[in-house]
Amino acid sequence: MSVKITFPDGGSREYEEKVTIAEVAKSISHKLAKNALGGEVDGAVRDLNTVLDHDVTLKILTWEDEAGQRIFRHSSSHLLAEAVQNLFPDTKFGIGPAIKDGFYYDFDSSHVFSEDDFPAIEKEMARIAKEGRPFMKSVISRAEALQYFADRGESYKVELINDLPADAEISTYQQGGFLDLCAGPHLPSTEKIKAFKLMSIAGAYWRGDEKNKMLQRVYATSFPKQAQLDEYLALLEEAKKRDHRRIGQELGLFTVMDEGPGFPFFLPNGMILRNELENYWRELHQKAGYAEIRTPLILNRSLWEQSGHWDHYKDNMYFTKIDDVDFAVKPMNCPGAILVYKNSLHSYRELPIRMGEMGLVHRHEKSGALHGLMRVRCFTQDDAHIFMLESQIKDEIKSVIKLIDEVYRLFGFEYHLELSTKPEDAMGSDEIWEAATDALRNAMDEEGLSYQVNEGDGAFYGPKIDFHLKDCLGRTWQCGTIQLDFQMPEKFDITYIGEDGEKHRPVMIHRVAFGSIERFIGILTEHFAGAFPTWLAPVQVRLMSITDHQLPYIEKICAAMKAQGIRAEVDGRNEKIGYKIRESHAMRIPYALVAGDKEMENGTISLRRHGQGDLGVRDVNELTAEIVAEIKERK
RNA sequence: GCUGCUGUGGCUCAGCUGGUAGAGCAGCGCACUCGUAAUGCGCAGGUCAACGGUUCGAAUCCGUUCAGCAGCUCCA
Numbered sequence: 001m002s003v004k005i006t007f008p009d010g011g012s013r014e015y016e017e018k019v020t021i022a023e024v025a026k027s028i029s030h031k032l033a034k035n036a037l038g039g040e041v042d043g044a045v046r047d048l049n050t051v052l053d054h055d056v057t058l059k060i061l062t063w064e065d066e067a068g069q070r071i072f073r074h075s076s077s078h079l080l081a082e083a084v085q086n087l088f089p090d091t092k093f094g095i096g097p098a099i100k101d102g103f104y105y106d107f108d109s110s111h112v113f114s115e116d117d118f119p120a121i122e123k124e125m126a127r128i129a130k131e132g133r134p135f136m137k138s139v140i141s142r143a144e145a146l147q148y149f150a151d152r153g154e155s156y157k158v159e160l161i162n163d164l165p166a167d168a169e170i171s172t173y174q175q176g177g178f179l180d181l182c183a184g185p186h187l188p189s190t191e192k193i194k195a196f197k198l199m200s201i202a203g204a205y206w207r208g209d210e211k212n213k214m215l216q217r218v219y220a221t222s223f224p225k226q227a228q229l230d231e232y233l234a235l236l237e238e239a240k241k242r243d244h245r246r247i248g249q250e251l252g253l254f255t256v257m258d259e260g261p262g263f264p265f266f267l268p269n270g271m272i273l274r275n276e277l278e279n280y281w282r283e284l285h286q287k288a289g290y291a292e293i294r295t296p297l298i299l300n301r302s303l304w305e306q307s308g309h310w311d312h313y314k315d316n317m318y319f320t321k322i323d324d325v326d327f328a329v330k331p332m333n334c335p336g337a338i339l340v341y342k343n344s345l346h347s348y349r350e351l352p353i354r355m356g357e358m359g360l361v362h363r364h365e366k367s368g369a370l371h372g373l374m375r376v377r378c379f380t381q382d383d384a385h386i387f388m389l390e391s392q393i394k395d396e397i398k399s400v401i402k403l404i405d406e407v408y409r410l411f412g413f414e415y416h417l418e419l420s421t422k423p424e425d426a427m428g429s430d431e432i433w434e435a436a437t438d439a440l441r442n443a444m445d446e447e448g449l450s451y452q453v454n455e456g457d458g459a460f461y462g463p464k465i466d467f468h469l470k471d472c473l474g475r476t477w478q479c480g481t482i483q484l485d486f487q488m489p490e491k492f493d494i495t496y497i498g499e500d501g502e503k504h505r506p507v508m509i510h511r512v513a514f515g516s517i518e519r520f521i522g523i524l525t526e527h528f529a530g531a532f533p534t535w536l537a538p539v540q541v542r543l544m545s546i547t548d549h550q551l552p553y554i555e556k557i558c559a560a561m562k563a564q565g566i567r568a569e570v571d572g573r574n575e576k577i578g579y580k581i582r583e584s585h586a587m588r589i590p591y592a593l594v595a596g597d598k599e600m601e602n603g604t605i606s607l608r609r610h611g612q613g614d615l616g617v618r619d620v621n622e623l624t625a626e627i628v629a630e631i632k633e634r635k
Numbered sequence: 636g637c638u639g640c641u642g643u644g645g646c647u648c649a650g651c652u653g654g655u656a657g658a659g660c661a662g663c664g665c666a667c668u669c670g671u672a673a674u675g676c677g678c679a680g681g682u683c684a685a686c687g688g689u690u691c692g693a694a695u696c697c698g699u700u701c702a703g704c705a706g707c708u709c710c711a
Contacts, residue, residue: 104706112638112639113639114639114640115639115640199705200639200640200705200706201638201639201640201705201706202638202639202640202705202706202707203637203638203639203706203707204638204706204707204708205637205638205707205708208707208708209708210636210637210707210708210709214637214638214707215638215707216638216639217638217706217707219705219706249646250646256702256703257702258684258701258702258703261701261702261703316709316710361711363710363711365709365710366636366637366708366709366710367636367702368636368637368638368706368707368708368709369636369708369709369710370703371704374711375710375711376711379711381711457710466711477711478710478711479711480711481711512711514711515711516711518711519711520711544671546668546669546670546671547668547669547670548668549668574667574668574669575669575673575674576668576669576670576671576673576674577669577670577671578669578670578671578672578673578674579672579673579674580671580672581671581672582671582672582673583672583673584672585672586672592671594670594671596669596670597670598670606670606671608671613671614671
């Protein structure tokens with residue numbers, strides 16, 4: 001019986017009898033056989049020693065494939081687990097999956113793991129890896145599996161088995177003395193795992209549930225070659241240098257002090273950035289037909305009861321009393337915006353009404369969740385509320401999507417979209433939620449946008465589209481969001497007068513583009529590694545002289561540049577030019593302009609651009625005009 | 636909030652198993668007037684996060700609290 005194997009490129013090979021994936025790889029090339037980690041058989045990922053006994057399509061997986069990396073890292077996690085079992089025999093095992101950039105394993109052990117244990121564990125892993133123990137798969141019955149793991153006190157595995165669907169194939173993989181409940185696939189043997197490193201240790205709730213016991217999670221990574229591991233570690237070091245908390249300190253952008261955990265202080269340079277972003281925001285929104293309002297930080301408790309925040313958001317809010325009456329510090333801007341809407345009567349002719357607000361909101365975040373500017377307890381939302389007819393929903397959502405995209409494109413951000421649906425603790429009927437969710441979904445579909453769906457992650461008053469941006473380590477943060485809301489208009493009984501002269505109920509959109517100015521500045525800082533585009537740079541031009549003989553000359557140029565709106569300053573210190581240049585580079589100042597006697601005589605200046613080095617001598621007026629244009633165009 | 640780790644002059648960090656603190660950068664002063672990533676010399680600056688305990692003696696050991704870091708949970 002011959003077997004025909006078809007490959008992704010459309011080519012195929014015939015084998016006289018059944019073959020394993022490894023044998024197929026070997027028959028193609030020696031190199032492929034060496035690099036093969038697994039195979040994708042008719043779309044399903046399989047072990048390399050899977051026997052192919054009928055015609056199939058096959059993709060041989062190597063390190064180049066994400067699925068190949070997952071197999072490699074997953075097997076690495078079993079290697080880690082075996083080492084831990086050998087060194088700390090009373091350890092019970094949770095789960096040990098591959099993740100982006102590595103893998104982890106969750107342990108429950110009387111031993112409290114610390115980084116001091118890492119060398120010993122790594123040494124044991126190396127010993128096992130070198131032995132080249134094969135990963136052996138067995139398919140066993142549910143009863144056998146339960147018996148085996150129950151006998152060994154592996155209560156977490158027992159729980160996992162009990163939760164497997166009735167028709168699930170239950171399999172185990174064993175390498176050396178370690179047998180784990182596992183669906184696979186795995187590498188043929190531990191010997192392929194040449195380079196690995198334990199990275200960190202952290203607590204993690206069993207099954208991600210706060211109510212469960214916290215296990216000890218060991219994070220690690222692995223690669224087929226030591227050079228790849230070294231490269232990865234170097235990359236991590238580089239990423240750390242982009243950390244906005246570090247750059248924020250270096251450039252004097254912001255700081256967080258013990259006196260206000262989660263309440264950032266903005267320093268003069270950070271305020272320049274903020275104000276530039278706000279100026280841009282106002283320009284953009286004015287063009288897009290938004291009005292701007294500002295509502296109070298503190299409002300009466302009854303308002304928050306009416307909005308539903310009291311019932312659904314109380315744990316995240318701060319409260320205060322004024323003359324014995326309860327007030328709350330706003331965690332969101334919407335109730336204030338609705339009061340503004342209600343302040344006057346509205347005709348259908350006015351809709352949609354787009355009301356923007358740079359609103360400072362306070363939310364109580366758990367202490368462990370705080371993170372630089374990314375996660376804080378008070379932040380400024382570049383908020384807007386759109387009041388509209390039902391017939392305007394789709395167009396408004398689309399234009400908000402376009403607006404946010406325009407903002408992110410200006411900075412060159414890549415982002416991904418998520419659609420969050422009705423949470424458990426929601427207001428309103430399923431039907432209304434269904435309609436609102438469909439409206440968001442349709443708008444994205446019609447724009448041809450791809451998105452992932454987060455079931456149950458919506459706001460309590462409506463579903464939302466979230467825009468996620470990446471930080472220096474690839475962690476994603478929600479920035480922009482578009483939320484469609486049928487609830488608040490109902491709760492606050494807001495109306496417009498229709499064509500028929502009767503009162504009707506408008507629909508609301510809540511949306512932010514930056515998300516929070518604070519978080520956005522964090523993302524921006526990491527994206528540019530502190531080297532902001534000129535229009536955002538706190539200092540745009542620094543002028544320096546070779547000796548103090550040229551000081552009056554550059555001071556005059558500086559004054560002229562300032563008069564044209566350039567943030568220019570003179571470094572008049574009695575230091576060598578190399579020293580001044582070094583510092584202006586460290587401060588990521590876009591333009592360093594140097595004048596010696598030659599420049600002074602010719603009315604020129606020597607130009608040095610951040611990241612580009614010395615660019616030669618330029619005419620002062622011409623260069624000034626160029627910088628002004630660059631700032632104006634926000635290039 | 637939970638688990639682990641950390642907390643020394645403005646910043647970055649030394650300080651082995653307990654014997655009342657040290658460097659570099661930044662700052663200030665003096666000299667040098669210099670051509671594209673650190674000129675030299677000098678000076679000043681610290682209740683070692685806070686509180687309590689052990690000890691003849693604590694930055695160092697123990698406890699509590701606060702803050703930070705990584706992750707979990709939660710979310711712009």
